[in-house]
Amino acid sequence: MALTPSSMLPLGTQAPDFALPEPLSQSTRTRDELAGDKGLLVMFICNHCPYVKHIRDQLIRLGRDAMTQGVGVVAISANDAEHYPDDAPEKMAEEARRYEYPFPYLYDADQSVARAYQAACTPDFFLFDAAHALYYRGRLDGATPGNSEVNDGRDLRAALAAMLEGKAPPEPQQPSMGCNIKWRAAA
16 A cells, blocks of 8 residues: 555635536536535545545544534545445445445546545545635545554644634644545546
């Protein structure tokens, strides 16, 4: 497993717009529809990544908690499903159903949304405030497969709490680490 860090998009960056299919519901979902009154958490994940699997339960808990506080939550997979069939849309729908994801799990087939967000790895987290300005980007917490760090979401949870309290973004912000996004080969 080679670790890839997140790109650390500049704070204040406006959340790129998107309209992506949700394999589970077979409907198209948009950024504006999914944003909550108090913000939006965008998570780039995929089915097969051991880093995502390691924190999946915490993602679900955090997603539920954020949504009850007025923050919209969405997960996006941008992996090349042709070369990584476990990340294909039908498998995404199975994953969302099996683990009862409380948030939509969207598919970025042409990878344009991942590129717009400068997503680099799975998982990769982007927390935007109510004005769609990037407030936090980086890791959920320090837990990864093979280390003894507690998987409690402390970094992202602290950022979420600070944002909701109107505080300045926390510093420093540590990059997320995980598998690289599986980019399609250029045609």
